Every structure is written in structure tokens, then in C-alpha cells.
Amino acid sequence: MKRYILPAIRLTVVLIVVLAGIFPLFISAIAKMAPGKGDGETVTHNGRIVGYANIGQKFTGDKYFWSRPSAVDYNAAGSGGSNKGAANPDYLKTVQERIDTFLVHNPGVRKEDIPVELVTASASGLDPDLSPAAADIQVARIAKIRGIPATRLHALVDQYTKGPLLGMLGPSKVNVLQLNIALDDLK
Structure with a gap:
């Protein structure tokens, strides 16, 4: 069981960091270069x-x-x-x-x-x-x-x-x- 749980937890942590942190920051940076600076x-x-x-x-x-x-x-x-x-x-x-x-x-x-x-x-x-x-x-x-x-x-x-x-x-x-x-x- 330990063999499956630890990789699953690590994968979850990595995905949270990437999908809830890095990706939104990347999209926000792109939006700031658009007309209206991402605010419309x-x-x-x-x-x-x-x-x-x-x-x-x-x-x-x-x-x-x-x-x-x-x-x-x-x-x-x-x-x-x-x-x-x-x-x-x-x-x-x-x-x-x-x-x-x-x-x-x-x-x-x-x-x-x-x-x-x-x-x-x-x-x-x-x-x-x-x-x-x-x-x-x-x-x-x-x-x-x-x-x-x-x-x-x-x-x-x-x-x-x-x-x-x-x-x-x-x-x-x-x-x-x-x-x-x-x-x-x-x-």
C-alpha cells in the first residue's frame, strides 16, 4: 500500500503546485500584456x-x-x-x-x-x-x-x-x- 500512496501524494502535491500556482501566474502574466492589462x-x-x-x-x-x-x-x-x-x-x-x-x-x-x-x-x-x-x-x-x-x-x-x-x-x-x-x- 505504501508503494502506491506515497507516489500518489507526491503527484498530487506536484499537480497542485503546477495547476494551482504556476499555471495561473503564467496566464496572468500573459493577460497583463493584452489590451486592458487583463482587466478588460x-x-x-x-x-x-x-x-x-x-x-x-x-x-x-x-x-x-x-x-x-x-x-x-x-x-x-x-x-x-x-x-x-x-x-x-x-x-x-x-x-x-x-x-x-x-x-x-x-x-x-x-x-x-x-x-x-x-x-x-x-x-x-x-x-x-x-x-x-x-x-x-x-x-x-x-x-x-x-x-x-x-x-x-x-x-x-x-x-x-x-x-x-x-x-x-x-x-x-x-x-x-x-x-x-x-x-x-x-x-
Whole structure:
């Protein structure tokens, strides 16, 4: 028995040192070299931190582009989806409420034209991006409230649209925080 227990204890101690000590320190050192020094990449505007580049933010005012809904109310500490299936009655009720709210605030938009990401939460609940179509469908509302020509807002969406990675990996996307900052800067 001694023949098996002592090597097992030694192996356990070595793994604890490596996996609970050295490895986390190594990962922390790499993170300190990344943008934001491992604390997240902040977005500043007019000398003030207004959010984080890769974490979705809540925009509900009609004069802004709305973000994708969040099942965790945009709380980065509690990232996650609702875990409700597509046929769950509570989930369907929530989605229908989001559709109804969107239609009230965006008259002239038909239910079938609403991009799915405007009424369903992402898996993390923190998605900072929308598709260009989801941003474009909100232009009429914002143009009316702000008195900005819709063509100018469509051009702004195009300006802040990032294409797929390497031109082929993933969809085109628009960062809602950056788009709303640019929207506030329009004269």
C-alpha cells in the first residue's frame, strides 16, 4: 500500500503546485500584456470611461441603437443565457414581449422583418454586437427622434460595420457601444 500512496501524494502535491500556482501566474502574466492589462478593454469618450469593448451594454432610449437583449441584465459577473428551451412557455412569452416592445417603438416595422437577435438573448447575455441588419432596422426611429437624415445614419452603420475575420470567418457585425458614441458625436 505504501508503494502506491506515497507516489500518489507526491503527484498530487506536484499537480497542485503546477495547476494551482504556476499555471495561473503564467496566464496572468500573459493577460497583463493584452489590451486592458487583463482587466478588460475599456472604451473612453471625452476622457471618461463609458464601457467595455467586448461586453454588451444596455441601451433602451429611443434615441440610441438598442443592444441585443440580455438574460443576465448585462452583468458580466453572472454571464449566461436563460437556459430555457425554444418551446418553453416563459421563454416564448419573453420573446413576444420583446417583439411587442420593439414594434411599439419602431412603427412601420413588420414583425417578420425584426432580426432575431433583437428579441432573443445571446448565450452569454453580454453580446456587444449586432448584425448590420439589426442596426439598420432601427434607423427610422433614431432619425425621427434626432432629426438626422436616415441616409446619414445608414452611412454611420456602414462605417462602423466590421466584416468577417479574414473576409470569410463569421458574420459582419456592428459594436453597439461604438455606434452609439459615434451617434452622439454627430452634429
